Amino acid sequence: MTEQLGPTEWGTSVGVGPWDGPWPAGEHWDPELLEHGDRRNVVDHYRYWRRDAIVADLDMRRHEFHVAIENFQHDHNIGTVVRTANAFAAAAVHIVGRRRWNRRGAMVTDRYQHVHHQPTPADLRAFATERGxxxxxxxxxPGAQPVERTALPRRCVLLFGQEGPGLSDASRAEADLVVSIAQFGSTRSVNAGVAAGIVMHGWIREHADPDAAW
Structure with missing residues (x-):
């Protein structure tokens, strides 16, 4: 029985080499990638596509949730959050606080994900209110609702604090709903990047169409 590879698995090599045969027609194809190969961190559907064409296609697939994470101490988890938001096709990611953030963990997925800066929690609140x-x-x-038993709104911003101090009082005050993740061990909290992935996937399980996944 031949093992079937997933949408981002290529066996022993990463990506694909130069296009074999006559080049395909279409403006979304990147001539340089067709000639030299495509080693980017993208699913096979987007192999050899221009970056702007990928973003445009993703814009038709994005979901109705946004993700926001506080950045008052240059949290190294932000890159992981951006990468996960890209994987789940979030509408956008919002960096709350300092504009500069560590992009290493994003694995260049920020090139395909809309990332906005909100100087303060109040600015994020204003953005959310304006867009419903x-x-x-x-x-x-204390007082947070267990996310395992709480329905997440379809149109929402999922707001996360940074590693260590957690969510700021200012952000908590701006929230319509505060949810918590059930824990059963000795640690006080899970990693901020992990927490973001758990809650994003909770939204996906509740609102997304699994048949539309790669």
Whole structure:
């Protein structure tokens, strides 16, 4: 029985080499990639596509949730959050606080993901209110609703604090809903990047169409 490879698996090599045979027609194809090969971190559907064509196609697939993460101490988890948001086709990611953030963990997925800067939690709140988005803060604090038992709004901003201090009081005050992640061990909290992935996937399980996944 031949093992079937997934949408981002290529056996022993990463990516694909130069296009074999006559080049395909279409403006979304990148001549340089067709000639030299495509080693980017993209699913096979987008192999040899121009970057702007990929973004345009993703814009037709993106979901109705946004992701926001605080960046008051240059949190190294932000890159991981951006990469996960890209994997789940979030509408956009919002960096709250400092504009500069560590992109290493994003694995260049930020090139295909809309990333915005919000100077303060109040600015994020204003953005959400203008677009009819509920702000759902994720924090293991007293009064938080268990995310495992709470319906997430379809149109929302999932807001996460940074590693260490967690969600700021200012962000918690701006939230329409605060949810927590059930834990059963000795640690006080899970990694911020992990928490973001858990809650994003919770939204996907509740609102997305699995048949539309790669």
């Amino acid at each position: 988005l509920a702000v759902v803060a994720v924090d293991n604090s």
